[in-house]
Amino acid sequence: MALNFRQSEILEIAKVEGRVAVEDLSRRFGVSVQTIRRDLSDLAEAGKLDRVHGGAVIPAGVTNIEYDQRRSMNHAAKADIARRCAQEIPDNSSVFLHIGTTAEAVARELLHHRNLTVMTSNLNAVTTLLANDSCEIIVAGGALRRNDNALVGELTVRMVEEFKMDFAVIGTSALDQDGDLLDYDLQEVRVSRAIIGRSRRVLLVADQSKFERSAPARVASLREVWALVTDRAPEPQLARLCAEWGTRILLPGQERAEPAAPGNN
Secondary structure, eight states: OOOOHHHHHHHHHHHHHSEEEHHHHHHHHTOOHHHHHHHHHHHHHTTSOEEETTEEESOOOSSOOOHHHHHHTTHHHHHHHHHHHHHTSOSSOEEEEOSSHHHHHHHHHTTTOOSOEEEESBHHHHHHHTTOTTOEEEEOOOEEETTTTEEESHHHHHHHTTOOEEEEEEOOSEEOTTSEEEESOHHHHHHHHHHHHTEEEEEEEOOGGGGGOOOSEEEEEGGGOSEEEOSSOOOHHHHHHHHHHTOEEEOTTOOOOOOOOTTOO
16 A cells, blocks of 8 residues: 555554544644544555544554564653652662563653662663662563563563562553453563562553553453553543452552552552
């Protein structure tokens, strides 16, 4: 398919932001919403985008988006989520920091925290946290996944299970309307499950694009998560489930959640 200039621009915006909205594109390009809908339909027919209510997203599939592309997507939203997440982590606490581009943004927000103990399987986060000289860093062993500098596998799981941390910061490839966290790599899934099981409070960091994607492997339920930290309130069905389960929804700009002893969900 030969893309016209506007369609090429739309595709580039989607690659950066993860999602595009019809109304926003109509205003940006000064054309009708009908024209934008035709553009999105053409891009969807070509397999470049997936249509969703009100817009389109980068296509979902059985494999994840390339790491460099994920790193550039929703950059501002991830920074906002990371700041909000870091608000919930006090000085003098212990943290599991899992792999993923949003978790790496959280690492940057922890640079000014004092006396943290951080265990991570994310070598990019290790490089960032080296600048915090009061942070004790424990690197989980495992096999190196070269495309994103992550450590995965049974050795990583066994090492995680030797610890009990105050907080865990985890990401997900997708979050469906049943409240299930989904991912692509079964080795990564096993590490995520181990981290959830060995943490007093789990903070899931996920931008809005994760609500509109899918992945084949189930990690856990939001029922097992203390807080979902995101840049946009989820749809009513998911918000209702969070309320039923006592899972907090934390958004940028909010004050820190009411203090309570770690482990009290």
